[in-house]
Amino acid sequence: MAEMRRRFDPEFxxxxxxxxxxxxxxxxxxxxDLGINDGTLANWMKKDREARGEAAxxxxxxxxxxxxARLRR
Structure with a gap:
């Protein structure tokens, strides 16, 4: 049986x-609480940090x- 993947809109x-x-x-x-996979939310958080310019x-x-590099020189 094929796996159904849920799609989430950008607002969600x-x-x-x-x-x-x-x-x-x-x-x-x-x-x-939202009924989603925690790995999925972790990926969204990572993308959000990258978009905000925050380092991992x-x-x-x-x-x-x-x-x-400038300071080391």
């Missing part, structure tokens, strides 16, 4: 990301790398 995605950012709830908790945990942004 943005709302889910906003809930995580504004409430401080975990991705897993918000995903459970433990990684430097392009600007931070450039400044670090």
């Amino acid at each position: 995605r943005e709302g889910a990301v906003r809930i995580v950012r504004e409430t401080g709830k975990s991705i897993a908790q918000v995903a459970h 945990a433990g990684h430097l942004s392009e600007d931070e790398r450039a400044e670090l």
Whole structure:
């Protein structure tokens, strides 16, 4: 049997990301509350951080790398 993939509109995605950012709830908790996979919400959060120019945990942004290189010189 073929697997049905759910499609989420951009407003739903943005709302889910906003809930995580504004409430401080975990991705897993918000995903459970909304009835979606926590990995899906984690991917949306990652894309949101990238769109905002925020570096992933433990990684430097392009600007931070450039400044670090300048300081090392």
